[in-house]
Amino acid sequence: MSGIFISFEGPDGAGKTTALKTLMPLLQAKTNQEIVLSREPGGSPISEKIRKIILDIHEEEMDPRTEALLYAAARRQHLIDVILPTLQANKIMLSDRFVDSSIAYQGGGREIGMKEVANINDFAIDGHFPDLTIYFDVTPEVGLSRIRKDHEGEMDRLEREAISFHNRVYDSYMKIVKDNPDRIKTINAEQAPKQVVSDALDAIIKKFPNIFNKGE
Numbered sequence: 001m002s003g004i005f006i007s008f009e010g011p012d013g014a015g016k017t018t019a020l021k022t023l024m025p026l027l028q029a030k031t032n033q034e035i036v037l038s039r040e041p042g043g044s045p046i047s048e049k050i051r052k053i054i055l056d057i058h059e060e061e062m063d064p065r066t067e068a069l070l071y072a073a074a075r076r077q078h079l080i081d082v083i084l085p086t087l088q089a090n091k092i093m094l095s096d097r098f099v100d101s102s103i104a105y106q107g108g109g110r111e112i113g114m115k116e117v118a119n120i121n122d123f124a125i126d127g128h129f130p131d132l133t134i135y136f137d138v139t140p141e142v143g144l145s146r147i148r149k150d151h152e153g154e155m156d157r158l159e160r161e162a163i164s165f166h167n168r169v170y171d172s173y174m175k176i177v178k179d180n181p182d183r184i185k186t187i188n189a190e191q192a193p194k195q196v197v198s199d200a201l202d203a204i205i206k207k208f209p210n211i212f213n214k215g216e
Ligand code: TMP
Pocket: 012, 040, 041, 055, 071, 096, 097, 098, 099, 101, 102, 103, 105, 106, 158, 159
């Protein structure tokens, strides 16, 4: 496998998705390798169907382990349909969320256990971890206030959870970041959007100087 795989992580309201839209063409301008941008849950037809079920605000009865398994199932299909073919074609894969989201949200947030959720995801991802993960650090207070401002009426099932849930997600992310210093780079996502994009760009170029070397 010759491409590179970068995931983007962070609590709700971290601004990842918006930052990625700006980041993508900036990164593409720096390399001859094609860049593919995708997201989880979703990113392929079957996985997008699973996304609809998981995030549906009417699915109040969903058991936490069912939720964890559905995220892992969606991830498996995304890996097979999009991530692995992209890497095999020597392209660059950017994924808006990957396995760390499940460990933080289902393991920590839903209190299933970080180890337990990591185990079911090991089965799904079969050793295919990202080469680099950019973690967008934002406190639950700031993240949730952004979401309420942007789309209060359309908040999904996870975003609607209590602040205690979001605090557990945040604490779990902190632990994941601490345990994976080589893979995960943290950027301060409470800064101005332009600075966040610039920091993410710098972190990626620094990690792969031979790939993002155009225009120097
Ligand atoms: P998004 O807002 O980044 O599109 O993600 C949708 C929601 O799903 C968000 O609240 C985070 C949550 N999520 C999990 O709980 N576990 C996961 O494994 C993933 C990928 C997302």
